[in-house]
Amino acid sequence: MLDIHPDMLAQCIDIMDLTNVLCEHPRLQLEHTSLLLVTDGQATLSMNGWEEHMVYGHVIVVEKGSVIQLIDTYHKDFSGYFISFQMYDIQTNTPCMYRVNTQAGYAVQKIPETILSDTRIAFHKAAAADELSVTMKQFILYNLLKELKEERRPEEFTLGERLARTVVHMQQKYNQSITREELAAIAGYSPAYYSRQFMQLYGKTPMEYLIRYRIFRAQEMLLNTGDLSKNVAKKTGFDDAQYFNRQFKRFVGKAPKQFMQSIADYRICFLSSAHAEIAIGLGVIPHGVTVISSLTPKYQQDMFQQYGVSLIEMPQYVFQPDRIAQIQPDLIIGEHLTEEMKQHLRAVAPVITNLPPDLNSLIHYFGQLLNRQKQASELIQELDEQVYALKNKIDSHIKGEPTVLYLRVEESGYRYVGESSCDMAILLHKELGLHIPETFQTNKRSFNICSLLQLAEANPAYLFVEKRIMDYYSADLSLVNLQGSEQWGCLDAVTNNRVFYVDTGLWINNCSVFGKRKIMQQIEQAMLGS
Numbered sequence: 001m002l003d004i005h006p007d008m009l010a011q012c013i014d015i016m017d018l019t020n021v022l023c024e025h026p027r028l029q030l031e032h033t034s035l036l037l038v039t040d041g042q043a044t045l046s047m048n049g050w051e052e053h054m055v056y057g058h059v060i061v062v063e064k065g066s067v068i069q070l071i072d073t074y075h076k077d078f079s080g081y082f083i084s085f086q087m088y089d090i091q092t093n094t095p096c097m098y099r100v101n102t103q104a105g106y107a108v109q110k111i112p113e114t115i116l117s118d119t120r121i122a123f124h125k126a127a128a129a130d131e132l133s134v135t136m137k138q139f140i141l142y143n144l145l146k147e148l149k150e151e152r153r154p155e156e157f158t159l160g161e162r163l164a165r166t167v168v169h170m171q172q173k174y175n176q177s178i179t180r181e182e183l184a185a186i187a188g189y190s191p192a193y194y195s196r197q198f199m200q201l202y203g204k205t206p207m208e209y210l211i212r213y214r215i216f217r218a219q220e221m222l223l224n225t226g227d228l229s230k231n232v233a234k235k236t237g238f239d240d241a242q243y244f245n246r247q248f249k250r251f252v253g254k255a256p257k258q259f260m261q262s263i264a265d266y267r268i269c270f271l272s273s274a275h276a277e278i279a280i281g282l283g284v285i286p287h288g289v290t291v292i293s294s295l296t297p298k299y300q301q302d303m304f305q306q307y308g309v310s311l312i313e314m315p316q317y318v319f320q321p322d323r324i325a326q327i328q329p330d331l332i333i334g335e336h337l338t339e340e341m342k343q344h345l346r347a348v349a350p351v352i353t354n355l356p357p358d359l360n361s362l363i364h365y366f367g368q369l370l371n372r373q374k375q376a377s378e379l380i381q382e383l384d385e386q387v388y389a390l391k392n393k394i395d396s397h398i399k400g401e402p403t404v405l406y407l408r409v410e411e412s413g414y415r416y417v418g419e420s421s422c423d424m425a426i427l428l429h430k431e432l433g434l435h436i437p438e439t440f441q442t443n444k445r446s447f448n449i450c451s452l453l454q455l456a457e458a459n460p461a462y463l464f465v466e467k468r469i470m471d472y473y474s475a476d477l478s479l480v481n482l483q484g485s486e487q488w489g490c491l492d493a494v495t496n497n498r499v500f501y502v503d504t505g506l507w508i509n510n511c512s513v514f515g516k517r518k519i520m521q522q523i524e525q526a527m528l529g530s
Contacts, residue, residue, distance in 0.1 A: 013032055014083075063098065216351075289309055316471040329349045402462060452487040
């Protein structure tokens with residue numbers, strides 16, 4: 001992956017807030033080789049024209065001259081650090097290029113939690129001192145660089161790794177002609193030996209694995225494009241449309257047309273509890289759903305238990321595809337997946353992603369997918385009527401145009417939620433018409449850093465405070481510091497007893513068809529006392 005010579009020295013040039021850099025420079029061309037470290041949340045970037053989804057714990061090394069763009073505007077809690085550096089040749093004492101041995105000009109690495117923790121501690125110490133010393137910058141840079149692994153030679157691979165390389169080849173070239181002999185050559189074995197070892201490890205022959213993988217991709221294409229089955233057959237590596245139809249029915253149980261009309265009958269695993277809520281609201285019971293225990297509201301746990309939905313508990317920002325494979329889903333629906341995640345899941349079942357960002361569009365989309373269009377329209381209308389009723393109550397009881405702010409308390413500080421950044425924010429500021437303070441009307445689609453001075457300047461009349469819940473961090477100290485600050489006691493919302501504490505799992509993660517109603521109930525109780 002990386003080309004590092006022992007006679008080279010890395011010098012840190014600068015360390016900046018990653019979110020600020022990307023927001024201030026919509027199209028950033030790097031003047032120096034850089035590391036992008038994600039310390040929270042997730043976002044999708046375009047790097048040299050390649051799309052890459054970054055999540056907590058990722059570090060990406062990007063060559064000088066590369067072009068980076070933030071393309072996921074709903075990046076919510078995404079944050080991290082932008083670390084630029086220069087390489088020097090010790091022998092000649094001259095600058096030299098740091099090469100990434102990939103076609104894209106960048107490489108992604110997941111770093112251990114211990115390294116991420118050490119790096120965060122270093123940043124916090126530096127923040128206490130108001131600046132990063134040269135020594136601290138160098139420590140942070142080298143602490144990350146040593147985790148970037150060099151590419152191994154093929155002869156160093158184990159048997160399992162050699163077989164895995166052939167699987168990757170099938171996944172990348174499934175739409176082309178592939179033979180057993182070709183796969184065996186990639187593994188470095190004879191065709192007969194390769195087939196025996198593959199069968200022993202994967203439980204099926206290489207060709208059977210390939211056909212199954214092609215059928216999964218065909219299912220995705222049918223659902224995403226609605227293309228004719230004969231065209232889908234060609235695009236997924238089948239030269240004979242009749243043979244494709246036979247194989248499709250053998251694996252799926254129905255012909256392509258019947259499959260598309262009966263998605264609700266299949267075992268669907270949702271990677272978002274908010275999406276699973278929508279399915280239940282449409283009368284379709286999910287087969288399974290991934291959940292984070294600390295972020296799953298009780299009403300939702302009870303609902304999933306009532307309908308017999310298999311709960312796949314996972315730690316936050318930790319991906320465990322084997323847990324999903326265990327429930328044997330027929331279809332996986334999720335969003336914000338890295339290429340590595342997609343690669344794992346696409347070997348398990350068809351994967352649907354790139355979903356609409358807002359709730360009403362999602363309801364409409366799932367209504368089409370699950371053949372529940374009438375139910376979707378009724379559900380949207382029902383939610384709209386409830387929003388309208390609450391808006392009328394607020395307008396009749398609260399005179400003028402008081403400002404409302406949603407403040408997120410995190411381990412490292414505070415953020416205000418932009419008025420179009422998520423479904424909850426859209427509910428507050430767009431649908432209910434509650435005005436965000438004028439000073440915070442920029443960066444509408446982001447979760448934005450907020451200092452205590454900025455909070456005092458905004459001085460909202462109503463304040464919703466979320467002490468963020470995370471598996472790895474605690475916001476307790478930040479909340480204590482907020483409530484003990486000079487600025488806090490001077491806020492209108494504080495002096496008039498209009499501060500309301502809300503839950504991360506409900507307000508941020510599950511403003512869905514049932515969660516949205518819960519949020520509206522809490523808004524009504526908070527602002528109207530009813």
